[in-house]
Amino acid sequence: MKFSIGGPLKFAFRPWVEGLENIPAEGPAILASNHLSFSDSFFLPAVLDRKVTFIAKAEYFTSPGVKGKLTAAFFKGVGQLPVDRSGARGAGDAAVRSGIDVIKRGELFGIYPEGTRSPDGRLYRGRTGGLARVALATGAPVIPIAMIDTEKIQPPGKILPKLMRPGIRIGEPLDFSRYHGMESDRFILRSVTDEVMYEIMKLSGQEYVDVYATAAKRRIADAEKAARQAGRDGAAAGPDGKAE
Incomplete structure (x- = not known):
């Protein structure tokens, strides 16, 4: 389904890409991106030759009825992984477990360090509970990515998308192997997360907000x-x- 969706997306919107050579041809990596639009999880996989697994709330996969089944099939087809948000630490622990599993399989794991879509197009403070913990637990390289103008394609309240060219800038891999196994140190987690967010800010040109x-x-x-x-x-x- 990735290719059946990716082809029409590329044909209709013609996204431009910089730094595609920074995505490894094989082996695990963490793709850490800013988050401007619901469509980010579709445009990024569409321009890559490799499968990217993102996480999504489990409700997308368990809704009843025909619509629920179609939604679940769609999310599975584009590489979304259901995450159970229940439990003591909710989505954070679930995301980490899912990310580690993906990395152990030698695949690409996609994550949005901000934790949710930006409400106004600015770049917000990264959360330490997912990205940094997966990186330090696995030693996988982190590749910063900036989605450009995807929020303009379908602004809130608009039903039909606007045909325009979004952009994707892919930065050079960041190596945090020097901190491998230190995922319980909150100061290291914050340092790693902030370094990644700084690289995303440089790639995206967004204003950074430290909240x-x-x-x-x-x-x-x-x-x-x-x-x-x-x-x-x-x-x-x-x-x-x-x-x-």
């Missing part, structure tokens, strides 16, 4: 909620400012 994207999304949601409430209060007060 987590999930926190930024909460602030945006709270601000929108407050604005809606203020609008309702204003409407209830009437044109003279008095309650009707």
Whole structure:
């Protein structure tokens, strides 16, 4: 299914790619990318000759009905791996276990260090729970990747995608083998994660924000909620400012 999806994607959107030679022809590697759009997990595999395994929430694979089965088949076909988010540490531990399994098979493991899509196109602080722990547990090289303009193809609220050329910049592999086996050291985890995020920032040209994207999304949601409430209060007060 990778090739049946990848061909039409490349034909329709003609993504440009820089640094393709940095992807190893064989052997394991961790592909660490910024995350601008739902389509990131489709465009990157489409331009590579090798399979890339990303992680996705298990609900995508277990929804009932015909739609649920089609969704599950689609995600499996494009290399998405279901992750159970239950348990003491939820998705973090599940992602690490899944990533280590993929690396042990000698394959490419794709991960978004920000943990979620950027709410505004900026690059947010990387989480240490997945990327760094897999890298230090396995010794696999980390390849920084920047997705360019994918968020402009289908902005929030738009049903039909805009036909335009997204870009993909692939950086040189980063070697963290000197820290192999130190995945329990939180200072090393932070150092590794920050180094990867710095390389992604250089490749993408994004403004960097030293907060987590999930926190930024909460602030945006709270601000929108407050604005809606203020609008309702204003409407209830009437044109003279008095309650009707």
